[in-house]
Amino acid sequence: MTTEPAQRASPDWLDLRWAADAEARDRGATDLLERLVAHLRGPDRDQGPVRVVDVGAGTGANRRYLSPRLPVEQEWVCVDHDRELLDHPRHDGARRIHCGLTDLPAEVAGLGAPVGPAAVVVANAVLDVLTTADLAALADCVVATGGIALLSLSVTGQVRWEPPDPVDDVLARAFDDHQRRDGRPGPDGRHRELLARWLEERVEDAAGQEPASAEVLREWQARRAAQMESGALRVLVDHVDLLVLGRDWADGAQRGA
Ligand SMILES: C[S@@+](CC[C@H](N)C(=O)[O-])C[C@H]1O[C@@H](n2cnc3c(N)ncnc32)[C@H](O)[C@@H]1O
Numbered sequence: 001m002t003t004e005p006a007q008r009a010s011p012d013w014l015d016l017r018w019a020a021d022a023e024a025r026d027r028g029a030t031d032l033l034e035r036l037v038a039h040l041r042g043p044d045r046d047q048g049p050v051r052v053v054d055v056g057a058g059t060g061a062n063r064r065y066l067s068p069r070l071p072v073e074q075e076w077v078c079v080d081h082d083r084e085l086l087d088h089p090r091h092d093g094a095r096r097i098h099c100g101l102t103d104l105p106a107e108v109a110g111l112g113a114p115v116g117p118a119a120v121v122v123a124n125a126v127l128d129v130l131t132t133a134d135l136a137a138l139a140d141c142v143v144a145t146g147g148i149a150l151l152s153l154s155v156t157g158q159v160r161w162e163p164p165d166p167v168d169d170v171l172a173r174a175f176d177d178h179q180r181r182d183g184r185p186g187p188d189g190r191h192r193e194l195l196a197r198w199l200e201e202r203v204e205d206a207a208g209q210e211p212a213s214a215e216v217l218r219e220w221q222a223r224r225a226a227q228m229e230s231g232a233l234r235v236l237v238d239h240v241d242l243l244v245l246g247r248d249w250a251d252g253a254q255r256g257a
Contacts, residue, residue: 005081011088013201014059016194021125021153022065029152029241033069036150039245040072040118048116049073053108053145055101055138056080056126060090062152066122075116079104101134105141119145127154131184147246158238163227167220170213174206181209189235192228199224 040050050072054062057078067074076094080086086096097107121142130138142149157176161168189195203221207214227233 004083008082009058009085011059011085013197014061014085016191016197017125018061018064020189020191020194021061024239025065025152025241028239032150032241032243033066035245036120036148036243037070037072039148040070040120049075049114050116051075051077051111051114051119051145053077053119053121053141054079054094055104055121055123055141056129057091058082058085058125059088060094062122062124063094064090065124066150073116075114077108077111079107101130101137104137105144108141108145118148121145121149121151123149123151125153125155127151128179129184131182135185142244147244149244150241151244152241153239154242156238156240160236160238161224162234163232165220165223167216170210171202171206171217171220174210174213174217175202178205178209195228195233195235196225199228 050070052063052066052070052074054060054076057063057080060078063076063078067076076091077097078086078091078094079097079099081098081100083098086098095111097104099107121138123138127135127138157172157179159168159172189198199221203217207217210217224233
């Protein structure tokens with residue numbers, strides 16, 4: 001039985017980041033998408049729908065982004081361990097699988113062979129929240145479905161602030177430690193509401209991780225909020241996208257922001 005996650009991604013946060021995420025993907029990783037499309041449309045791949053397995057599907061942002069950009073017939077399988085997110089109407093028309101990553105290889109095997117010629121595993125903004133056991137299960141799943149995957153918007157841990165602030169490093173360290181909690185390997189903004197929420201949640205996680213720095217982090221947040229209000233703040237959050245095309249094709253990785 002799948003147990004619900006201890007920490008949840010909230011639907012309004014996922015919706016808030018949609019526009020910035022789509023912009024970053026359009027700017028930083030279109031050639032990976034072109035290579036994926038060329039591969040999926042290869043000479044022996046014109047029979048039936050491509051099965052797209054969206055791991056950590058959340059409220060469906062990855063399908064919303066990829067579906068119109070993949071000029072092939074598609075059959076979507078949306079996977080998440082959060083039942084509430086999986087119930088989102090944006091998953092209508094897709095097959096929903098409610099399970100954690102470690103149960104995914106068995107669940108995907110249970111689907112049987114795809115009707116069409118190929119399957120591709122996709123995951124957006126997911127890798128950095130996974131444990132090493134989850135990551136191993138994801139790799140197994142990619143191999144078992146034919147070795148094609150597009151793993152997008154994984155944060156690298158690099159955040160560039162302008163102007164710099166002496167407490168930036170305290171926040172970075174405590175937040176990265178939070179991302180690495182319980183053995184996880186760890187490690188957007190014109191969009192003001194998104195940036196404000198991002199600051200708030202980052203500080204909350206970092207202060208929870210390092211209570212001794214809570215006060216200095218809240219003062220830092222107030223300084224950053226004032227800079228944001230005056231339009232003086234710029235933040236660049238680095239991330240990496242990875243395209244896996246199996247043995248006959250060169251693997252590709254590209255940075256975006
Ligand atoms: C940051 S959200 C990204 C959601 C979506 N891909 C997007 O781009 O908006 C991470 C998602 O992964 C799911 N998730 C995290 N760990 C998981 C696990 N071990 N098994 C299944 N789903 C997981 C969360 O429930 C959440 O929906």
